[in-house]
Amino acid sequence: MMVWRICLVGCLMLVVLGSAMAVIYSQYRYRLLFLEIQKQKKGLDQSNVEWRQLQLDVTTLTDQNKIERNAVDKLKLVMPSRENIIYVKPK
Amino acid sequence: MNVFHAKKMTAAAKDDFTARRRFLTAIMLAGMCVLISRAFFLQVLDKQHYIEIGEAKQVSVVELPAHRGMIxxxxxxxxxxxxxxxxxxxxPSALGSEQLTEHELFLIRQRELKKRKEQHSKLTGEQQAAEVSKYKIEKANGIASMETLLQLPKGHIAKLVKEHAINKNFKDNHFYVLAKNIDPERATQIKSLGLLAVTIRQESxxxxPTESVSGHLVGFTGRPPKKGDDNKEMDRKDDIDIGLAGMEAGYEQRLKGTPGKKKVLLDGQRRIIDDIESVQAPIDGQDIELSIDQRLQYLAYRELQRAVTANHAKAGTMVILDAKTGEILACANQPQFNPNNRSELQENLYRNRAITEVFEPGSTVKPFIVAAALDGHYISYNDIFHTHGTFQIGNHTVRDTSNHGSMDLTGVIKHSSNIAVSQMALRMPPQYQHSTYQRLGFGIKPGSGFEGEVRGKLSDYHHWKDFDRAVHAFGYGFNTSALQLARAYTALANDGMLHSVSILKRDDNDDTYIEPPVRVFSPQTARNVRAMMEHVVSKxxxxxxxxxxxxxxxxxxGTAKKAGAHGYTENSYFSVFAGMIPAKNPRLIAVVMIDEPHAGEYYGGKVAAPVFARVMAGAMRILAVTPxxxxxxxxxxxxxxYTKP
Structure with missing residues (x-):
């Protein structure tokens, strides 16, 4: 009877030890995964920042005010007068 | 005897040891108790406190900023x-090297060499001196390059360092903001200079990008006034901007997002070494999509600016609505406001006049009176109105610009006769006239979703006398914003149905409640009045x-005299034009208002109408509306x- 008891306690102690190790391992895995997520997030953030910057560049470059200024100043284009505008209509 | 004596001695000695042992045991037990209780106190009772102290030294929670949504x-x-x-x-204290000894300078250089993974130990005295002089040259070159990159005058940083050494208040400060709003590319170049005392911080x-073209609409963000100045040690919370005007302020909750938090591991100098765990993930702000079409907005902006300048006007405003949905496609104002330019943050510049300012609409409301009179059967299509240039109502006289003689309904609209619409108004009950105006949205906030919109003033008809009824018919005695007036025109454009207006894009998939259109005029009346209004643009x-x-x-x-402190002024006018295009099946509605033109012309037809024509000609092309x-x-x-690409 006594031997059984000792065996049982021993087994339970092993189980407790195993579970403690599992907790430690899962905590360790969690840390690793969290770090990986953070790394990916940083990459995503960086891409986001770049995307916003590019969006801004596109909008600034395609700003109609700017295009018109360049068309008039650099390319010497003029706005056609009312009489010179022709409606092109398919037959 | 001896044995006896020995026995006696042994007993005495035994007694002595027992006492001593007991005494020692008691002391040891007491010591153990003290230790155990102290351990219990530290590890059990006060555990949390010490965990907190430990974590505070090594672990910190930092804020993760959320991106503000786009407009x-x-x-x-x-x-x-x-x-x-x-x-x-x-x-500045670390950047200046004058006060440092050769040895201190060498230690800094050693750190640098260690970072670069070059030989940094076991150097001879001569080698150390050589490294120090190399360090001085590299630092001077680095500072000069940084000055060039930041477009600072030469010697600016050296001057700051010197000032830092002298000024006591400045001396305690280890952080000095040298330059703000540097683009990431230049910042990377500065970083590559490898100067130790230079830190680069990211800010939002x-x-x-459209600058003043849509400045009045989007508004701007800023930091609420706070204590402290820019050059003090930066508080990270200072990075958060909030909307202070326009859509930025009105939709702050949707745009701002919620910052997150994460736990990080710090080193001895409280620099972040590693992330530990996420406490709360940041939630980025939502983007909002306006109903504005930037191409039309630009046209309106450009033409309005041209008109305000040419007419030496005080201000101007233009609103373009989608006649089919009530969405605001453009809303431009003058004087202009560029939200990127902080010096322009003055209330009179950034106020969106089209939505937040009122004016008396003048003759632009006459078509409503004609439509209401027709719908109420107070007049008929065959009626002829006899005018002789003046019309007496009690002690008051209503005047036309000239004597138009007798005219039909089309003539009333075409010549904009005050007398004829006064006669119509006097035929209908004041309550009916008032309710027509009210159903058209005058005196009621248009509900566009723009913060700060005004309701205008429409007085109670119970107080109206005959002359008041007449003046209300030709657009005096009440006021409206340009947006309200444009909205009222949707009733004529849409065969009698008045639309609600919106500054946000109306999406078919969106569940947002949209106020259904309300019938104000019968379809036939609206169509007929529209046909009459086509004559306004005839020769x-x-x-x-x-x-x-x-x-x-x-x-x-519409040309309305401006009201001053002592009644209507003689030389200040609101020049207005309200119209729709194509008249047969309107696609766009526009209202142009020029405030106080002073270049000679002041009639709405001369000042505001050309703006309408130029903007609409462009808009029709942009929207590919068939002529x-x-x-x-x-x-x-x-x-x-031709096939559309």
Whole structure:
């Protein structure tokens, strides 16, 4: 009877030890995964920042005010007068 | 005897040891108790306190900023974007080397060499001196390059360092903001200089790529007034901007997002070494899509600016509505306001006049009176109105610009006769006239979703006398914003149905409640009045300059005297034009208002109508609306069918 008891306690102690190790391992895995997520997030953030910057560049470059200024100043284009505008209509 | 004595001695000695042992045991037990209780106290009772102290030294919770949402136009073009800019912070005490000894300088150089993985130990005295002089040269070159990159005058940093050494208040400060809003590319170049006392911090900045074109609409963000100045040690919370005007302020909750938090591991100098865990993930702000079409907005902005300058006017405003949905497609104002320019943050410049300011609409409301009188059967289509230039109501006289004689309904609209509409108003009960105005949205907030919109003033009809009824018929005695007036015109454009207006894009998939259109006039009346309004832009009408080649236009001019402190002024006017295009099946509605033109002309037909024509001609092309009056423009017939790419 006594031997059984000792065996049982021993087994339970092993189980407790195993579970403690599992907790430690899962905590360790969690840390690793969290770090990986953070790394990916940083990459995503960086891409986001770049995307916003590019969006801004596109909008600034395609700003109609700017295009018109360049068309008039650099390319010497003029706005056609009312009489010179022709409606092109398919037959 | 001896044995006895020995026995006696042994007993005595035994007694002595027992006492001593007991005494020692007691002391040891007491010591153990003290230790155990102390351990219990530290590890059990006060455990949390010590965990906190430990974590505070090594672990910290830092804020993760959330991106502010973008403001876009209806086609997805950004009108307001947050982007990352860099701030260059220097530690003047570390940047200056005058007060440092050769040995201290060598230690700094040694750190640098260690970082670069070059030989940094076991150097001879001569080698150390050589490294120190190399360090001095490299640092001077680095500072000079940084000055060039930041476009600072030469010697600026050296001057700061010197000032730092002298000024006591400045001396305690180890952080000095050298430059703000630096683009990431330049910041990377500065970083590559490898100066130890230079830190680069990322901050979020709001940019408005369309600048003054849609400045009044989007508004701006800023930091609420706080204590402290820029050059003090930066508080990270200072990075958060909030909307202070326009859509930025009105939709702050949707745009701002929620910052997150994460736990990080710190080193001895409280620098972040590693992330530990996420406490709360940041939630980025939502983007909002305006109903504005940036292309039309630009046209309106450009033409309005031209008109305000040419007419030496005080201000101007233009609103364009989608006649089918009530969405605001453009809303431009003058004087202009560029939200990127902090010096322009003055209330009189950034106020969106089209929505937040009122004016008396003048003759632009006459078509409503005609439609209401027709619908109420107070007049008929065959009625002839006899005018003789003046019309007496009690002690008051109503005047026309000239004696138009007798005229039919079309003539009333075409010549904008005050007398004829006064006669119509006097035929209908004041309650009916008032309720028509009210159903058209006068005196009620238009509900566009723009913060700060005004309701205008429409007085109680119980107090109206005959003359009040007459003046209300030709647009005096009450006031409206340009947006309200444009909204009222949707009732004529949409065969009698008044639309609700919106500054946000109306999406078919969106569940947001949209106020259904309300019937104000019968379809036939609205169509007939629209046909009458087409004559306004004819050669004999009041606004031939509102003509748009290739399209039918229906509109109405308005010229209202401005009210001052002592009644109406003589030389200050609101010049207004409200119209729709194509008149047969309106696609757009526009209201142009020029405030106080002072270049000679002040009639709505001369000042505001040309703006309408120029903007609408461009808008029709942009929106690819088929001309419905091709006989008024040169047409080139082609064999090939043009297909839209």
């Amino acid at each position: 876009k136009d209806r086609n997805g073009n950004p009108l307001a974007v947050s982007t990352v800019v860099e701030t260059i912070v220097i530690d 900045k709001r940019f408005y 004999e009408g009041t606004a031939p300059e509102a003509r748009v080649d290739g399209y039918t236009v229906a509109g109405k001019t 419905d009056k091709q006989e008024t423009m040169p047409v080139l017939l082609t064999q090939n069918h």
